[in-house]
Amino acid sequence: MKKLVGQVTPEEKNEIQQLFERRNGLNELAKILTADNNELYEKLVKDMGETGSKFQGWWDRMSAKYKWESTENGNWEINFDTCEIFLNF
Amino acid sequence: MLQYLVILLDDTSVAYCHADNPLKERNLMPIETLKKGILFGMKQNLMIQYVFPNYALPEEYASVIESIDNVKIYPVGCKPVTGIESENEADVEVANSIPEKVETKNLVLRLTFCEMLIQKDEIAKLFANGRRVNLCITDVEKFTDEQIDAYRQVLDEWSKALLELYKQGQSPQFNLLTDRMMLEKMHNCEAGISNITLAPNGKFYLCPAFYYDERMQVFNQMNHHKPSSDTSVGDLEKGLDIHNLQLLQLDHAPLCRKCDAYHCRRCVWLNRKMTWDINTPSRQQCVMAHLERNASRCLLNDIRNIGEFMPNIEIKEINYLDPFEVRKEF
Amino acid sequence: MDLDTAKLAVDYILSTPDLFTEEEVGWAFIGGEPLLEIDLIDQICDYIKIEMFRLNHRWFNSYLISISTNGINYSDKKVQNFIEKNKKHLSIGITIDGTEKKHDLNRVYKFTEKGSYKDVVKNIPLWQEQFPDSSTKVTVSSDDIPYIKESVIHIFELGINSIYINVVFENVWKDGDDIIFEQQLTDLADYIIDNNLYYTKTCSFFDEKIGKPLNNDHNNNWCGSGRMLSIDAAGNFYPCTRFAQYSLRDKETWIIGNVKDGIDKNKLRPFLTLDRTTQSPEECIKCEVASGCAWCQGENFDAAETHTVFQRATAICKMHKARVRANNYYWNKLYRKLELEDLREQYEANKREVKPEIC
Numbered sequence: 001m002k003k004l005v006g007q008v009t010p011e012e013k014n015e016i017q018q019l020f021e022r023r024n025g026l027n028e029l030a031k032i033l034t035a036d037n038n039e040l041y042e043k044l045v046k047d048m049g050e051t052g053s054k055f056q057g058w059w060d061r062m063s064a065k066y067k068w069e070s071t072e073n074g075n076w077e078i079n080f081d082t083c084e085i086f087l088n089f
Numbered sequence: 090m091l092q093y094l095v096i097l098l099d100d101t102s103v104a105y106c107h108a109d110n111p112l113k114e115r116n117l118m119p120i121e122t123l124k125k126g127i128l129f130g131m132k133q134n135l136m137i138q139y140v141f142p143n144y145a146l147p148e149e150y151a152s153v154i155e156s157i158d159n160v161k162i163y164p165v166g167c168k169p170v171t172g173i174e175s176e177n178e179a180d181v182e183v184a185n186s187i188p189e190k191v192e193t194k195n196l197v198l199r200l201t202f203c204e205m206l207i208q209k210d211e212i213a214k215l216f217a218n219g220r221r222v223n224l225c226i227t228d229v230e231k232f233t234d235e236q237i238d239a240y241r242q243v244l245d246e247w248s249k250a251l252l253e254l255y256k257q258g259q260s261p262q263f264n265l266l267t268d269r270m271m272l273e274k275m276h277n278c279e280a281g282i283s284n285i286t287l288a289p290n291g292k293f294y295l296c297p298a299f300y301y302d303e304r305m306q307v308f309n310q311m312n313h314h315k316p317s318s319d320t321s322v323g324d325l326e327k328g329l330d331i332h333n334l335q336l337l338q339l340d341h342a343p344l345c346r347k348c349d350a351y352h353c354r355r356c357v358w359l360n361r362k363m364t365w366d367i368n369t370p371s372r373q374q375c376v377m378a379h380l381e382r383n384a385s386r387c388l389l390n391d392i393r394n395i396g397e398f399m400p401n402i403e404i405k406e407i408n409y410l411d412p413f414e415v416r417k418e419f
Numbered sequence: 420m421d422l423d424t425a426k427l428a429v430d431y432i433l434s435t436p437d438l439f440t441e442e443e444v445g446w447a448f449i450g451g452e453p454l455l456e457i458d459l460i461d462q463i464c465d466y467i468k469i470e471m472f473r474l475n476h477r478w479f480n481s482y483l484i485s486i487s488t489n490g491i492n493y494s495d496k497k498v499q500n501f502i503e504k505n506k507k508h509l510s511i512g513i514t515i516d517g518t519e520k521k522h523d524l525n526r527v528y529k530f531t532e533k534g535s536y537k538d539v540v541k542n543i544p545l546w547q548e549q550f551p552d553s554s555t556k557v558t559v560s561s562d563d564i565p566y567i568k569e570s571v572i573h574i575f576e577l578g579i580n581s582i583y584i585n586v587v588f589e590n591v592w593k594d595g596d597d598i599i600f601e602q603q604l605t606d607l608a609d610y611i612i613d614n615n616l617y618y619t620k621t622c623s624f625f626d627e628k629i630g631k632p633l634n635n636d637h638n639n640n641w642c643g644s645g646r647m648l649s650i651d652a653a654g655n656f657y658p659c660t661r662f663a664q665y666s667l668r669d670k671e672t673w674i675i676g677n678v679k680d681g682i683d684k685n686k687l688r689p690f691l692t693l694d695r696t697t698q699s700p701e702e703c704i705k706c707e708v709a710s711g712c713a714w715c716q717g718e719n720f721d722a723a724e725t726h727t728v729f730q731r732a733t734a735i736c737k738m739h740k741a742r743v744r745a746n747n748y749y750w751n752k753l754y755r756k757l758e759l760e761d762l763r764e765q766y767e768a769n770k771r772e773v774k775p776e777i778c
């Protein structure tokens with residue numbers, strides 16, 4: 001089930017979309033970078049950690065700001081075209 | 090509207106603009122072609138501008154040449170002898186180095202950018218003798234952004250020299266700095282629009298440079314292996330045939346139509362050579378023209394500190410040297 | 420193209436931020452048939468990703484890899500591995516010309532001359548599963564006109580919901596082509612409307628925005644040439660592939676640089692200053708149905724009387740006008756139907772937008 005529970009501003013949407021894209025990029029990069037390439041591999045690992053934290057931080061900040069409806073075991077998702085937030089449960 | 094017919098009397102006629110003449114072998118325009126050219130000019134109501142080589146033409150050419158009112162463009166020190174020696178204030182002498190003596194009221198001085206920098210003081214001395222000096226830089230295509238400061242500086246030095254002459258009550262004319270102060274709208278080369286060139290082969294060209302390219306089979310594009318094709322725009326038999334004539338006009342030049350570097354040559358040959366499109370100027374042409382424009386603005390302001398001067402002219406302060414950089418707002 | 424040339428191109432592009440100022444980038448691979456070189460494409464894409472990351476390039480956050488294919492090798496293991504590896508940043512388009520008969524008229528194997536339709540169509544379900552919103556692109560030339568309606572319907576029936584379709588810009592049109600074209604589109608309009616396909620399907624021939632006069636405020640160039648960079652196998656740069664020698668009929672190539680020397684910015688200036696009115700003849704500027712009438716800068720250049728990109732070719736004029744007439748019919752018929760069913764408001768609120776395909 002999916003329920004519309006709120007909306008963010010376009011600026012806020014841009015922030016999470018960029019983090020989302022970066023996370024995808026890092027995940028795909030992880031498939032080709034090996035530990036042999038020491039310097040880049042370390043950079044990747046560090047970046048994945050930082051991007052993950054920023055990603056979670058965005059949801060924490062926004063949910064605190066907008067106080068979206070939530071349920072146990074549910075999760076929110078954003079529609080990048082409309083800036084709408086949905087609750088999946 | 091066409092006003093001038095430039096007649097290249099010989100393949101080695103003197104180059105008087107940006108393009109060097111690479112043709113070294115004499116090839117005199119046949120006298121019948123010359124007569125037909127003059128007839129064409131008369132019927133089209135065009136002022137004839139003869140471009141002379143550095144050798145004396147056969148005697149029989151003199152009377153034909155003088156059969157119509159004309160302007161003579163000739164290498165410095167090679168005054169054409171045609172039997173009519175009256176002074177024409179529009180005659181032009183062309184020099185490829187600082188000349189020792191100039192007889193006409195108009196001098197075209199053709200120098201490379203480096204030659205110009207080296208001889209800047211000698212050039213400044215030419216301003217004082219009451220003749221118009223047209224300085225033509227022959228390697229515009231090599232101008233780089235690293236040379237902007239050097240050009241700005243030399244224009245500034247020349248402005249100071251010109252200002253001194255204005256203070257003395259003289260009215261020096263130097264194309265790069267004084268033309269823009271007098272202009273309220275574009276006044277460019279207008280090849281193909283106000284003037285057309287007749288070459289010794291009886292064909293018309295937008296300007297002599299296009300004839301040189303055709304004769305030299307210039308490889309006109311990067312990685313090209315075929316020579317440029319016929320660049321003529323008609324001949325004496327069929328008349329003028331300029332395709333895409335509209336692209337030579339100011340309103341069809343997106344970068345130029347709102348520009349106020351009114352004195353710029355807007356050289357269509359350089360456009361074609363450097364951007365490959367005849368209506369689009371290169372960065373080099375734009376930047377140089379804007380450095381001149383800005384220096385003219387400063388000179389105009391300095392002259393006005395002496396007294397009233399060209400009150401109708403306003404040259405605004407701008408923050409770009411290349412209209413391309415601000416094309417979206419342009 | 421060899422990998423070293425591709426790497427040089429990537430290095431140049433990523434290290435020249437003053438020329439490539441967009442926030443996002445698309446890396447497109449076209450052929451021949453690009454999937455025949457999937458190993459090379461894979462290596463190039465790996466290099467692109469690593470270099471964007473290594474250089475902290477902003478495009479790492481926003482890039483797309485796109486491939487246009489004939490679809491024959493789509494289900495190959497190597498291709499599928501590549502898709503899996505790049506799924507989040509990948510767009511693949513498969514070209515289908517229409518019905519089996521129509522498709523196999525033009526698309527046959529080199530030696531057997533057997534049509535490729537069956538081998539392509541068997542891959543469509545997998546493609547749609549992996550790229551559910553995919554569209555296909557169809558180009559129509561003179562001989563294709565009688566097959567337009569059946570081809571579009573067939574592609575819809577294959578489950579492809581969006582079709583970008585346009586007529587070629589070259590002067591190939593015969594007398595009467597516009598009449599047949601108009602009839603084909605009118606018949607197609609009837610089919611779409613009578614079968615209520617307008618809620619779920621789009622064919623870019625039908626677009627409400629086309630067929631209106633344009634004033635001088637609408638002065639943008641249609642074509643994207645000069646705002647993209649096209650690179651050939653030897654590492655030469657072009658403002659668009661249409662300026663490569665193999666695409667040109669009458670003119671010599673317009674190379675703007677290469678991977679070793681970079682871009683000659685002067686050669687880009689005409690492209691980046693092009694506008695509609697400067698290149699259009701008076702009849703186009705005054706045209707009552709000007710909007711949506713497209714042009715291709717490469718064809719303009721190829722067909723121009725002189726060496727210029729500022730002379731608009733008008734070979735498609737009568738075809739555009741025929742399209743406008745059929746398009747007007749489509750929208751008048753559709754809206755009348757929706758009004759009678761009291762569904763117009765609902766339709767307008769939910770209708771699928773047709774984005775003009777600007778190459």
